[in-house]
Amino acid sequence: MSLRVPLDPKAGEETIFDALIAAREKYGDKEILEDQDRKPLTYTGLLRAAFVLGRKIADMTAPGERVGILLPSSMGVVVTYYGLHAHGRVPVMLNFTSGEANIKAAIKASGLKKILTAKRFVTQAKLDDLLDDLTTVAEIVWLDDVRKTIGLQDKVYGLMAGLMPKRFRVKTDPSSPGVVLFTSGSFGAPKGVVLSQWNLVANCRQVAQHIALDPDWIVLNPLPTFHCFGLTGGVLLPILNGMKAFQYPSPLHAKQIVELIHEVKASLLFATDTFLNQWARVAGPDDFASLQFVVAGAEKVKDETYHLYNTKFHGLKLLEGYGATEAAPVVAVNHPDRNRPGTVGQMLPGMEWRIDPVDGISEGGRLFLRGPNVMRGYLSADDPQSIEPLAGGWHDTGDIVDIDKDGYVAILGRVKRFAKIGGEMVSLTAVEGLASAVWPDSRHAVVSIPDSRKGEKLVLFTDRNDADVARLAEWARSHGAPELAVPKKIMRVAEVPVLGTGKTDYVSIQRLAEIDKAA
Structure with missing residues (x-):
């Protein structure tokens, strides 16, 4: 305290x-x-x-x-x-x-x-x-x-x-x-x-x-x-x-x-x-x-x-x-x-x-x-x-x-913004950071959906129309990021949904991911 x-x-x-x-x-x-x-x-x-x-x-x-x-x-x-x-x-x-x-x-x-x-x-x-x-x-x-x-x-x-x-x-x-x-x-x-x-x-x-x-x-x-x-x-x-x-x-x-x-x-x-x-x-x-x-x-x-x-x-x-x-x-x-x-x-x-x-x-x-x-x-x-x-x-x-020791606060993510994949906890915020590093001029949001094999699966929503998993995986390998942090599914959208305050609308994005999974 x-x-x-x-x-x-x-x-x-x-x-x-x-x-x-x-x-x-x-x-x-x-x-x-x-x-x-x-x-x-x-x-x-x-x-x-x-x-x-x-x-x-x-x-x-x-x-x-x-x-x-x-x-x-x-x-x-x-x-x-x-x-x-x-x-x-x-x-x-x-x-x-x-x-x-x-x-x-x-x-x-x-x-x-x-x-x-x-x-x-x-x-x-x-x-x-x-x-x-x-x-x-x-x-x-x-x-x-x-x-x-x-x-x-x-x-x-x-x-x-x-x-x-x-x-x-x-x-x-x-x-x-x-x-x-x-x-x-x-x-x-x-x-x-x-x-x-x-x-x-x-x-x-x-x-x-x-x-x-x-x-x-x-x-x-x-x-x-x-x-x-x-x-x-x-x-x-x-x-x-x-x-x-x-x-x-x-x-x-x-x-x-x-x-x-x-x-x-x-x-x-x-x-x-x-x-x-x-x-x-x-x-x-x-x-x-x-x-x-x-x-x-x-x-x-x-x-x-x-x-x-x-x-x-x-x-x-x-x-x-x-x-x-x-x-x-x-x-x-x-x-x-x-x-x-x-x-x-x-x-x-x-x-x-x-x-x-x-x-x-x-x-x-x-x-x-x-x-x-x-x-x-x-x-x-x-x-x-x-x-x-x-x-x-x-x-x-x-x-x-x-x-840290000087009192500076680093936000690592939200409790709700972690996915458990193959028994490992993965920060969805960190995964968004990975996507931003690859495509800095675009907006990205990551959610997780249930997966029968690994517990949960990451889904990347992005307004980058040429985004692909291979490019993300290549960046992750060259920068020492874990393979688990690479989304296996990408949803390309015209605009990533946001709230009136400018914050990402994860409720709408989660709903879109679940509808797509059920389709």
Whole structure:
């Protein structure tokens, strides 16, 4: 059991809204939030907008009620999130890319009755049919219509609340829910994660203690706020540390994002390997000149991506990190002055961890975490109002990791991402690495299916149309990789399925492999 660095004891527990108020006091009433509509808000502007919108929503909800938010990264989603907190409601962030079945499951699991969304977003994202389906399980509240009801009295209320926010906000406890999120579903059905207000604020404090952040920096956030990386990294972290948070609605718009980085003079960028690779391919050598460094999380960073950023962008530092929705989400991250590619850096201050051995796996072990950022628990499958607490406060990540003598964490794979072939444990993540070494410009995913002779068989899915087993086997032999790590079956696809967050969709890939086996 280990604790590398304690969290600064001066960082007393705070609620999300009080942390926002404290940030205004510390950094002054500066511009703190902007999106593509180019109508920036100061801290006071954000507070006023949150109070006014939040009061309207409070009129149609009960104290402590969970309220769904179905919006892209924008000033609107930030104002709505803080508006719910100003009046003691609990935001439930809904993943609008996950499909009707998963969204309905999230609605049922969280027990929410109302969903807040916007007509312009629904129209532009072509979600009209989805919203029609959702009306059968929840009430849709159009924020466009709510804003039309804001009158002079509401504006006066907002002015007063902005001057004296602690007198107007509903008092809550740091241990009360800060958000309900759903895990990405990469390896199974999404789970409802309840993060306390202090979990989220603490994670922002941990990152700021680990890496010095300049209040003059600008963070560009194109990641969705239904993903914890987008919510904490792209919204809460910058705002609570005096940095402007520029919100952009989709990470898929590579050309527009590259232009925005240059235009707004972004200092920090948080993204996944998939998106960073896409953006780098359309960017010119000087387009990222304003960036101090880039932080990658949610999936392993490929060697090719490191190479791109090191060569094309004049040695721009790409820092790989590691997190989990259940940890709000950042657990470890490399440091600009202590960057060790191939690892996810060192544990954040305040993180406790232990590594349990796993039968059949000789290197590393199963990582368990405890700390101020680790969730209260999962939503109970039987009762939306119940939370299944963690035994002893420990979260089982399901990840196999190794930590060296300097405290750098290497992610070796997931417990579920190992196959047992001929009695030997084989890391599917390592097999994907083998495929990436042979065909670095393509995307690959490996799953296992039952095999009558050897227990399990590896199946490689790839968008490389000339991929073949012989080439993989040749590379494995010449580099000393075991023969067991070579997939005996290759499925060539136009696109390897991914989730809205950019992570590989292993659920869909496993289903395709099983359908093919049965055919």
